[in-house]
Amino acid sequence: MITPVTHLLPLTHLRRDRMLPVKGRVLVSVGSHVNATDIVAEADQDGGHLILDVRRALNFRRMEEAHKRMRYKVGEKVEKGDILAQTGGIIPRVLRAPADGKIIGIYRGQIILETPGGKLEIQAGITGKVTEVLPDRGLVIEGDGALLQGVWGNGKIAVGMLLINDQPPEDELTRATLNVNMRSAVVLAGHVASPETLIAADELLVRGLILASMTADLIETAVKVNYPIILMEGFGRIPLNQAAYNLFSTNEKRDIVINAVWDADRNEKPELFIPLPAQGSPAQDYSELTRGKTVRVTVPPYAGQSALLVAVRPGLTLLANGQRVSAADVQLGTNQVVTVPLANLDVLE
Amino acid sequence: MSTPTAEAESLLSIEIGTIHTRALLFDLVDGQYRFLGASRVLSTYGAPFYDISEGIFQALKQLQDGTARNFLEDSRLVIPGRADGAGIDSLVLTYTAGPGLRIAVLGLLEDVSLESARRLVTSTQGVLVEAIGLNDHRKHEVQVDALLKAKPDLIVIAGGTEKGATRSVGKIIELVSMVLQLTPRDHLPEIMYAGNQAMQKHVTEALSRFGEVQVAPNVRPTIDNEVLAPAQEMLAKTVTRIRNQHLGGLQAYASITSAAPTPSSHAFGRMVRYLSQINNPQKYVLGVDLGASYTTLAAAQEGKLELSVYPLGLGAGLKYALEKSDLAEITRWLPMHIPDDQVRDYLWQKTLFPASIPASVETLAIEQAAARQILNLAVRTHRARYQNPLQSFEPVIVSGSALAQTSPAQTLLMLLDGLQPVGTTTFVLDPYGLTPALGAAAEVNAMLPVQVVESNAFVNLGTVISPLSNARYGTSIMNVRIEYESGEEAIHEIRQGNLYQLPIQPGQTARIHMEPLRPIEIDPMHNADTRSFKVIGGVCGTVIDARGRPLALPADDSRRRDMLKKWAMALGS
Numbered sequence: 010m011i012t013p014v015t016h017l018l019p020l021t022h023l024r025r026d027r028m029l030p031v032k033g034r035v036l037v038s039v040g041s042h043v044n045a046t047d048i049v050a051e052a053d054q055d056g057g058h059l060i061l062d063v064r065r066a067l068n069f070r071r072m073e074e075a076h077k078r079m080r081y082k083v084g085e086k087v088e089k090g091d092i093l094a095q096t097g098g099i100i101p102r103v104l105r106a107p108a109d110g111k112i113i114g115i116y117r118g119q120i121i122l123e124t125p126g127g128k129l130e131i132q133a134g135i136t137g138k139v140t141e142v143l144p145d146r147g148l149v150i151e152g153d154g155a156l157l158q159g160v161w162g163n164g165k166i167a168v169g170m171l172l173i174n175d176q177p178p179e180d181e182l183t184r185a186t187l188n189v190n191m192r193s194a195v196v197l198a199g200h201v202a203s204p205e206t207l208i209a210a211d212e213l214l215v216r217g218l219i220l221a222s223m224t225a226d227l228i229e230t231a232v233k234v235n236y237p238i239i240l241m242e243g244f245g246r247i248p249l250n251q252a253a254y255n256l257f258s259t260n261e262k263r264d265i266v267i268n269a270v271w272d273a274d275r276n277e278k279p280e281l282f283i284p285l286p287a288q289g290s291p292a293q294d295y296s297e298l299t300r301g302k303t304v305r306v307t308v309p310p311y312a313g314q315s316a317l318l319v320a321v322r323p324g325l326t327l328l329a330n331g332q333r334v335s336a337a338d339v340q341l342g343t344n345q346v347v348t349v350p351l352a353n354l355d356v357l358e
Numbered sequence: 359m360s361t362p363t364a365e366a367e368s369l370l371s372i373e374i375g376t377i378h379t380r381a382l383l384f385d386l387v388d389g390q391y392r393f394l395g396a397s398r399v400l401s402t403y404g405a406p407f408y409d410i411s412e413g414i415f416q417a418l419k420q421l422q423d424g425t426a427r428n429f430l431e432d433s434r435l436v437i438p439g440r441a442d443g444a445g446i447d448s449l450v451l452t453y454t455a456g457p458g459l460r461i462a463v464l465g466l467l468e469d470v471s472l473e474s475a476r477r478l479v480t481s482t483q484g485v486l487v488e489a490i491g492l493n494d495h496r497k498h499e500v501q502v503d504a505l506l507k508a509k510p511d512l513i514v515i516a517g518g519t520e521k522g523a524t525r526s527v528g529k530i531i532e533l534v535s536m537v538l539q540l541t542p543r544d545h546l547p548e549i550m551y552a553g554n555q556a557m558q559k560h561v562t563e564a565l566s567r568f569g570e571v572q573v574a575p576n577v578r579p580t581i582d583n584e585v586l587a588p589a590q591e592m593l594a595k596t597v598t599r600i601r602n603q604h605l606g607g608l609q610a611y612a613s614i615t616s617a618a619p620t621p622s623s624h625a626f627g628r629m630v631r632y633l634s635q636i637n638n639p640q641k642y643v644l645g646v647d648l649g650a651s652y653t654t655l656a657a658a659q660e661g662k663l664e665l666s667v668y669p670l671g672l673g674a675g676l677k678y679a680l681e682k683s684d685l686a687e688i689t690r691w692l693p694m695h696i697p698d699d700q701v702r703d704y705l706w707q708k709t710l711f712p713a714s715i716p717a718s719v720e721t722l723a724i725e726q727a728a729a730r731q732i733l734n735l736a737v738r739t740h741r742a743r744y745q746n747p748l749q750s751f752e753p754v755i756v757s758g759s760a761l762a763q764t765s766p767a768q769t770l771l772m773l774l775d776g777l778q779p780v781g782t783t784t785f786v787l788d789p790y791g792l793t794p795a796l797g798a799a800a801e802v803n804a805m806l807p808v809q810v811v812e813s814n815a816f817v818n819l820g821t822v823i824s825p826l827s828n829a830r831y832g833t834s835i836m837n838v839r840i841e842y843e844s845g846e847e848a849i850h851e852i853r854q855g856n857l858y859q860l861p862i863q864p865g866q867t868a869r870i871h872m873e874p875l876r877p878i879e880i881d882p883m884h885n886a887d888t889r890s891f892k893v894i895g896g897v898c899g900t901v902i903d904a905r906g907r908p909l910a911l912p913a914d915d916s917r918r919r920d921m922l923k924k925w926a927m928a929l930g931s
Contacts (some may be wrong), residue, residue, distance in 0.1 A: 011400050011416055032542060055506055058540070060499040114539050117532075121502075121540060160710050224699060225706035243710050245703035273674065273710070274457040276404030294406030307711040309704060310718050330722040331765055334715050350715040 013355045014296045015278070015305065017252050018156045019259070020289040023282060024140070027131050028147035035142050043133040043150060045168045045266035045282070050147055056126030059107060063094045064118030066104045075118035086111050093120055132166045134268045136284040155260055155283040156292070157241070157253055159219070160307075162269025162279030165237035169195040169216030171265040171283070173257060178221060179248035184209040191215050195265050197257050200246050204230040211235055217267035219257075219281065221249035221313065237269035239279045247313035250305050251342050252357050296356040304339060304354040311349065315357055316341045322348070368439055369806060370429065370446040371795035372414055373622060374401055374453040374605065376651040377673060377713045379413035381421045382795045383446075384806055391809040396790050397421035400713065403455045409606035410455070437614055448616035450798040452625050454483060454652060456604045458669060459597060462488040462510040462547075464530045466517035471553065474577040474584050475516035477743060478552065481590050481665040482597050482621055483652055484512070490533070492526055498533070505537045510547045511600050513537075514593075515561070518554025520579045527557045531564050538568040548596050552577045552589040572596050587631075587663060594624040617801040623647075625797030627656040627665035629807060630755065632800065634658035637752065644751040645793060646736070646777070648729060648758030650712045651675045653736045657748055664744045670732045672725055672760045673712025676705050679732050687734075690911055691727035691775065693922040696720055701727075715763070722764070726772055729760050733776025749907070750781040750881060755816070757788035766897040767931035770819045774857075774901075778909055780826060781881035782891060785819040792816075818864070820896030824903040825872070826879045831855035835878055838902060839871040850902075857928040858902040862895035869893075870900065898929060 033052025043049055064075035079094045081087060087106040095103045106122065114121035137152020172194035176186060182198035184205050191210070195217040201207060202224045210218055217237040225244040241253055260283045271279040296302070302318045316339035326336035326348060334350040341347060368385040379401045383394045397420035402413035418429050428444040429435055436445025461484040465472030472491040479486060487508035490501055505513075513534060518527045538546060551561045552574040565571045574592035578584055598619050602609045612619050630645035637643050645656040650673025657664045669678045679688075685698055692701070704724050708714060716722035741748050754773065761769045766787065773785055792815055796807035827835045833854045840848045840860060852858060862868045872880065872889045880888065893900045905925070912918045 010420070011402070011412070013400070031545065055503075058499050058503045058506065060502065060536075114536070116536050116539060121536070123540075225702045226699070228706070244706040245700070274404070275408075276406075278405075308707055308714040308717070309721055312707070328717055330716065330719045331768075332715065332717075332722065332763055334763075350717055352713045352715045353711070353717060 010297060011295050012298050012351075013276070014294060015160075015355050015357055016156045016158045016292055017256050017357050018289075018292055019256060020153065020285060020287055021156050021292045022151065022153050022289040023135055023137070023156055024149060024151045024291065025135055026147060026149045027134060028143075029129070029131060029145075031129070032145045033129070035144065035146070035148050037139050037142070037148065039139055039142050041139050043137065043139060045133050045136050045268065046166060047133045048130045049133045049139070049150070050131040052129045054126040054129050056110070056124040058113075059110070059122040059124065061093065061104060061107075061120045061122060062118065063104055063120055067094060067096050067102055069096075069118070072118040076115065079115065079120065081112050081120075083112050083115055087122070134166055134270065134280075135266055135282045136168070136264075152282070152284055153287060153289040154285040155256060157256060157281040158278040159239035159241045159269075159281065160243050160278065161240040162271050163231045163234070163238045164270050165235075166266070166268045166270060167195065167216045167237050168264055168266050169193055171257065171261055171263055172196050173261050174198040178254050182206055182220070187213055189213070195219065195267050199249065200224075201227060202246070203227075207231055207234050207238070217269075219267065222247035237267045239267055239269050239281060242313035243307070245309070245312065250313055250315040250357070252303060252305075252315045292358070296358060298337060298351055298354060298356065303357045304337075305357050306339070306349055306353055307355055308353050311341065311347060314341050318354075319346055321351070368446045369448045369450065369799055369803060371798060372417070372449070372451045372611070373791070373794060374403065374410050374413070374451070374455045374608075375622075376455050376649065377401060379410065379417045380791065381414070381417040382790065382792060383421060383425055383427070384795075384799065384810060390813070391803075391806040392813055393790065393792055393810050393815040395421060395425040397424055401455055403605050407606075410453075410611070411607040414607075414611070435614065448802050449614060450617055450795065450802060451608075451611055451615050451619040452622040452794045452798050453601065453605065453608070453619060454622045454649060456483075456601055459484040459511045459600060460487045460509060461485065461512045461514060462490075462505055462508050463514045463516070464490045464534065465515070465553070466492045466523060466526050466530075468493050470581060471516040471518070471578045474586065475514050475552070477584070477664075477666075478516070478577055478586055478589050478593060479512075479514055480667060480743065481586070481627065482593055482623060483667050483669075484597075485669070490530075501533060502537055502540070505533075506540060509545070512548045512550065512596060515549070515551045516553045516577050518557060518576075519581055520555060520576055522554055524554060524557055524560075527553055528560065531557075531561055535564050535568075538565065548572065548600055550574060550589075550592060550596050552592070590624065590627070590663075590665065594620050597621055617798065620798055622794040623652070623654040623665065623667045625794040626654050627658075627663050627797070628800060629793045629797035630656035631658045631661055631663040632797075632807065633753075633755070633811070634663070635661045641750055641752040642748065644748075644754045644777075646733065646754065646756045646758075646773075647791075647793070648672065648732065648756070648760055649675070650759075653732055653758075655736050655740050657740065657744075657746070657751070664740065664746065666736070666740050666743060668736050668739060670736055672708065672729060672732070672758075674709055675732070676709050676728060679728060679735065680705060682735055683731050688724075688727045688731045690918065691730045691922065692723050693919050693926065694720065694723060695915070695919070696724065725760060726764070726768065729772050730776040733773065734778075737777055749779060751777075751779055751783050753784040753786050754779070755786045755788055755793060757791045757793055762787060762789040762791070765931060766817065766819050767926070767929040770822070770898045770901065771926060771929055771931060773819075774822060774903055775909065778907055779822070780824050780907055782821060782823050784821045785896070787817040787819050788815075789817055790815060818894065818896035820898035820901055821891075821893045822901040822903050823870075823872075823880065823891070824907065825852075826907060827854055827876055827904070829854040829876045833876065835874065835876045835904060837873045837875065839873060841869040841871065843867055852902055852904050854904055855906065856904055857925045858904070859898060859929050860900040860902065862893060862900045864895050864897050864899075866895040867892065868895070868900075901929065
């Protein structure tokens with residue numbers, strides 16, 4: 010049976026596509042090297058729309074006459090004050106553009122002017138080489154390094170040096186335990202329970218926060234801060250799984266890409282990528298729950314604990330709460346063997 | 359889509375859910391259609407597969423192992439079935455997978471056609487991103503902006519009764535036409551028109567240059583009459599066409615299914631509508647499917663269906679449930695003390711791991727508390743949307759993992775607390791989630807759903823009688839005399855504020871007589887004064903719910919928890 014995998018890989022070859030949701034421009038070419046925060050594609054976002062009724066403004070009887078007297082065509086840019094249409098005669102009446110913009114439509118004697126909107130920019134998200142470009146649509150980037158996947162992210166991307174908070178990984182990070190060494194760093198810490206901590210980290214100008222867990226009522230604050238946050242385990246007071254901690258430890262002081270953009274609807278996870286000067290091989294994105302696999306318990310009890318799968322139990326197992334489920338025996342880091350529903354396990358590899 | 363054959367016997371139903379892909383097998387046994395087996399694996403429409411096919415393949419392999427039948431040859435589904443028994447004769451497919459569709463509605467009067475259009479689109483898994491009617495006083499260009507920014511996948515236009523307004527409908531069409539002209543070609547939404555039929559030609563002429571316009575019968579042919587059913591059929595087809603672009607592999611499967619793939623909610627509604635045609639015409643049949651991302655509520659009376667899909671559920675749907683509820687509305691149902699932050703954290707964690715299962719007594723209690731609030735939210739929203747008091751049902755058919763994976767008593771208690779029906783109600787559990795499959799199968803084989811419903815694939819949880827009384831808590835309000843078929847009798851005293859499980863065994867028939875000691879109403883919705891009922895015991899026996907409506911829980915935490923435990927014990931939970 011297919012089981013979700015959460016990657017904790019010391020070295021892999023990563024291939025990620027970066028696609029624009031609408032037609033736009035790809036700003037890099039095949040072969041170019043990109044950093045995670047580089048803007049690699051952009052598209053114009055819709056601006057505001059002004060509907061200028063030429064027929065009514067200039068008192069034309071017929072729609073065709075209004076069209077004939079227009080000075081611009083669809084697709085042309087205009088500046089504020091430009092004459093868009095004009096009557097004939099010795100003292101002509103004119104209709105001027107009320108704002109800078111682009112004519113995007115002419116419809117039944119009306120001009121539709123689109124005022125400039127913002128730009129939608131797509132960041133590379135990983136450091137690597139552009140291997141494919143789909144003109145106007147997006148690109149594929151490939152790179153080698155360590156990959157760690159989280160379970161929740163606040164939608165932002167940054168790069169910085171990985172710094173591991175010197176408190177025990179299960180401890181709470183507070184305003185008081187933030188320190189000046191964390192400035193410009195991507196900080197790995199345990200748990201955050203107060204909005205003040207997230208705001209203080211913003212003021213300290215950290216590049217990013219990797220947390221084992223966070224209290225769920227901080228979601229709103231976490232989305233507002235200016236730096237990326239990734240939760241490795243989720244919501245609640247959940248300690249970081251040992252396998253992830255070990256991997257972070259071996260990469261401390263290295264540059265790490267913290268990409269907290271993800272899409273739960275498509276089962277896509279937020280990712281941490283540490284570029285390494287070595288050749289990795291692509292990892293399998295799915296697995297099966299079999300004896301000997303390293304797994305993680307995803308929800309309480311035992312949430313966040315990595316374990317060794319000892320045996321998948323035959324048939325259904327009766328839990329203490331009366332539920333009958335497919336389950337496995339797993340050995341926790343403390344050597345304790347516990348029974349956990351298969352649905353509450355993901356494979357770490 | 360393949361043409362169904364007259365001699366088709368076995369039928370396979372595939373459901374692509376937001377979490378699981380399920381395969382359900384039906385076939386003839388001794389001349390009757392029966393449900394023979396099911397399999398369930400994780401869906402694969404998202405990363406890393408981005409294609410439903412892998413999930414279907416895994417589900418079929420599992421079903422092969424479980425039923426000792428062969429469906430696959432060289433990893434391909436054998437259809438139609440062969441003489442050696444391999445393969446299946448017909449295939450139907452339903453789906454809930456994929457993000458909610460972005461839908462915009464346009465109509466004339468706020469309370470008339472626009473409201474009907476809203477009801478229409480909430481019968482599918484969508485997010486209403488914009489609604490524009492005649493009373494929308496925003497400037498024309500602001501409306502254009504709003505529609506463009508909403509980026510709808512689908513625009514539904516209603517408005518104008520038959521022989522009614524045409525000019526106003528024309529204005530709406532002009533607005534839509536302008537918006538479509540400004541929309542990039544590769545992002546044009548689907549268009550569906552369900553307004554004044556006199557405008558049909560005009561609408562088609564004005565909008566068909568932007569793509570095919572789906573025309574459905576008017577949802578509001580007269581001011582007082584709403585007709586949603588034909589438009590719902592059309593909407594289901596339109597949604598499938600859009601989903602073909604979102605769900606990798608769906609289009610390929612559509613070519614081998616015996617009927618076009620259909621949204622699960624639509625098939626679920628179709629089945630509930632059918633059941634309402636063969637049941638008590640005085641009462642609504644209610645169907646509730648409590649899923650991970652969506653809750654579907656279908657209420658039907660004499661074939662008239664009210665269908666709503668809410669983004670509420672016990673997975674991703676918890677986000678919306680938490681947004682729409684005070685946490686206290688969930689924690690009030692907990693029979694033990696669990697700190698608020700732990701409850702909130704657990705429910706948010708569940709949004710990240712929607713397939714997870716509550717593994718402790720506490721986490722099960724949290725999920726069941728959330729389920730009660732979701733049921734309550736859904737039924738309250740439905741009442742407001744359809745201006746239908748919706749309190750009295752017969753029967754209630756329920757499905758969804760949270761309701762099916764727990765003990766029958768716990769399921770029944772969740773339903774009573776969440777739905778709070780009045781009168782006499784029979785609760786039927788669909789433990790295998792067959793209802794949407796049967797709704798889809800009905801299009802291919804009319805006999806199959808009828809015979810499977812009559813089989814033992816559904817579980818009768820029990821009949822619940824909920825009398826209303828103004829008496830104070832603990833006051834005796836009536837005696838219930840049970841007259842068994844054997845001639846034996848038993849009498850039970852019923853006190854206000856309590857739940858009672860009458861000793862009627864599953865399948866056992868008995869007549870119960872209510873002898874009021876205080877003024878009570880048994881079925882206030884229908885002014886029925888029947889005091890005597892014939893009942894068939896369900897797995898929870900027959901239940902008297904004398905807790906009153908709306909159900910009032912003690913304000914004191916400790917008393918409330920004691921009360922919840924007492925009610926649970928009364929049902930043997």
